[in-house]
Amino acid sequence: MKAFEQWVAFQTIFQREVRRYTRIWLQTLVPPMITTGLYFVIFGNLIGQRIGPMDGFAYMEFIVPGLIMMAVITNSYSNVVSSFYNTKFQRCIEEMLVSPMPNYVILLGYVLGGVSRGLAVGALVTGLAILFMDLHIHNLWITGLVISMTAVLFSLGGFVNAVFANSFDDISIIPTFVLTPLTYLGGVFYSIQMLPDAWQWVSKANPILYMVNAFRYGFLGTSDIPVGASLVLIAVFSAGLFAYCMYLLNRGVGIRT
Amino acid sequence: MSSALSIRNLRKVYSGGFEALKGIDLEVEQGQFLALLGPNGAGKSTTIGIISGLVNKSSGSIAVFGRDIDRDFSGAKREIGVVPQEFNFNQFERVADIVATQAGMYGLPRKLATQRTETYLHRLGLWDKRNERSRFLSGGMKRRLMIARALVHEPRLLILDEPTAGVDIELRRSMWSFLRQLNAEGTTIILTTHYLEEAESLCRQIAIIDGGEIVVNTETKTLLQRMNTETFILDIDEPCEAAPAADGYAVRKIDSTTLEVDVVKDQGLNQLFSQLMTQGIQVISMRNKANRLEELFVSLIEGNGATTAEP
Numbered sequence: 001m002k003a004f005e006q007w008v009a010f011q012t013i014f015q016r017e018v019r020r021y022t023r024i025w026l027q028t029l030v031p032p033m034i035t036t037g038l039y040f041v042i043f044g045n046l047i048g049q050r051i052g053p054m055d056g057f058a059y060m061e062f063i064v065p066g067l068i069m070m071a072v073i074t075n076s077y078s079n080v081v082s083s084f085y086n087t088k089f090q091r092c093i094e095e096m097l098v099s100p101m102p103n104y105v106i107l108l109g110y111v112l113g114g115v116s117r118g119l120a121v122g123a124l125v126t127g128l129a130i131l132f133m134d135l136h137i138h139n140l141w142i143t144g145l146v147i148s149m150t151a152v153l154f155s156l157g158g159f160v161n162a163v164f165a166n167s168f169d170d171i172s173i174i175p176t177f178v179l180t181p182l183t184y185l186g187g188v189f190y191s192i193q194m195l196p197d198a199w200q201w202v203s204k205a206n207p208i209l210y211m212v213n214a215f216r217y218g219f220l221g222t223s224d225i226p227v228g229a230s231l232v233l234i235a236v237f238s239a240g241l242f243a244y245c246m247y248l249l250n251r252g253v254g255i256r257t
Numbered sequence: 258m259s260s261a262l263s264i265r266n267l268r269k270v271y272s273g274g275f276e277a278l279k280g281i282d283l284e285v286e287q288g289q290f291l292a293l294l295g296p297n298g299a300g301k302s303t304t305i306g307i308i309s310g311l312v313n314k315s316s317g318s319i320a321v322f323g324r325d326i327d328r329d330f331s332g333a334k335r336e337i338g339v340v341p342q343e344f345n346f347n348q349f350e351r352v353a354d355i356v357a358t359q360a361g362m363y364g365l366p367r368k369l370a371t372q373r374t375e376t377y378l379h380r381l382g383l384w385d386k387r388n389e390r391s392r393f394l395s396g397g398m399k400r401r402l403m404i405a406r407a408l409v410h411e412p413r414l415l416i417l418d419e420p421t422a423g424v425d426i427e428l429r430r431s432m433w434s435f436l437r438q439l440n441a442e443g444t445t446i447i448l449t450t451h452y453l454e455e456a457e458s459l460c461r462q463i464a465i466i467d468g469g470e471i472v473v474n475t476e477t478k479t480l481l482q483r484m485n486t487e488t489f490i491l492d493i494d495e496p497c498e499a500a501p502a503a504d505g506y507a508v509r510k511i512d513s514t515t516l517e518v519d520v521v522k523d524q525g526l527n528q529l530f531s532q533l534m535t536q537g538i539q540v541i542s543m544r545n546k547a548n549r550l551e552e553l554f555v556s557l558i559e560g561n562g563a564t565t566a567e568p
Contacts, residue, residue: 100330256312
């Protein structure tokens with residue numbers, strides 16, 4: 001397949017993904033706004049005023065980056081896992097398998113679809129945050145880079161989950177039992193400086209902590225973790241997952257007999 | 258002129274150890290209209306799956322218009338259009354989007370994809386339904402949608418896996434007409450079907466696969482010439498007490514106005530009618546007891562005795 005044809009095929013998959021989640025916007029774009037809005041009201045405004053400052057910032061200011069990141073992680077992951085599993089379930093994955101598209105085009109199409117939903121939700125939630133506080137961004141480039149790289153990483157994770165999923169239960173197990181606990185324990189609501197030393201070390205084994213802190217640095221200019229280390233970690237995980245996805249696609253795991 | 262499809266010693270062993278294909282060879286010339294017949298589990302769908310990239314082969318080689326799938330699968334796939342047995346499109350997408358998306362997956366630019374989508378939705382009688390969600394189409398329309406989708410990149414080889422299963426007679430006839438026209442325009446067609454009348458009516462070549470092996474691969478007329486005996490049902494004008502005697506023919510009485518007679522190849526029917534006439538018996542109408550190809554198919558499969566179930 002020529003480069004231009006691959007580009008057309010990539011656009012086709014990406015546009016189909018965008019069409020899919022915008023068609024069902026009530027299920028994909030609105031719920032994260034409601035959930036995060038409730039966090040802003042309850043934790044940020046009501047409880048936050050009693051908690052007092054965190055790392056020198058109002059509690060609302062402190063949790064906003066983590067909550068945006070949480071929405072991006074959840075949505076980029078769930079977009080790819082549900083969409084790709086659905087193509088397996090409805091057998092329309094065969095449309096892609098019989099076509100001459102290289103596997104990396106399929107993968108990139110789905111990943112960019114997941115990234116776009118993650119970033120769309122991130123933008124909506126950020127817009128919502130502006131209603132509750134004056135939003136300042138310390139470093140726009142770091143903010144954009146971290147959020148985009150994180151969306152890529154979790155889109156790839158969603159793809160792996162979908163490849164192995166054999167039922168709708170299988171696509172909710174990882175988000176429920178792995179992603180949600182890791183996100184809540186990833187420094188969204190607190191600084192790990194508050195924890196005893198032992199728990200700080202345990203927390204540092206949680207990759208989401210690095211992403212939340214790097215993103216918070218972009219907003220507030222403060223982080224529990226060096227930003228460079230976070231970026232390297234996200235890049236290494238993404239490269240590893242990309243290679244693993246390609247291996248699964250080339251072998252036909254979960255998609256070919 | 259290279260073959261449209263050339264299969265050499267193709268084997269497929271599933272992970273459980275079941276050998277679905279035992280080294281088949283099949284040559285399909287360009288412009289051919291081939292029926293691939295076989296009982297359930299014979300290996301038809303596995304063969305189609307391997308050709309189209311849905312099933313990994315265990316060994317052997319396949320070339321599509323001279324392109325080996327191990328060396329240039331992308332090029333080979335471009336030449337193939339596949340219409341599967343089961344509906345395999347997104348039930349929530351619009352009809353036109355399904356066809357245009359498939360065009361995009363073959364690298365057709367948007368403008369051309371839109372033109373082709375319109376062309377094939379018109380040809381398959383689905384243009385009025387272009388904005389419908391696919392799940393709201395009738396069964397026959399869904400089948401036609403899959404044909405339109407398979408044709409949108411204008412493949413030179415079209416493979417249809419039981420395209421008329423569960424389709425009413427009128428629609429089946431119109432599909433036959435469309436496929437004949439497509440074949441006349443130069444598209445090589447491979448068809449699997451359980452309707453042997455369909456194979457006899459449409460296809461110039463027939464391959465029969467059974468137990469993972471090709472047991473017959475020849476021209477339809479050559480295959481039909483193999484039949485030694487045909488059984489006819491005769492409707493007669495006056496009731497008869499017993500089966501009339503006819504020299505050289507085995508005549509049986511079904512009921513008072515219906516007879517069944519075995520006619521050996523080259524024996525002809527004139528002698529039979531003459532003998533019945535002399536006994537005052539007029540034949541009003543006559544038909545084959547069963548489809549000719551069906552009789553032959555059953556005898557070949559029973560003779561092979563290798564039918565197995567696919568996992």
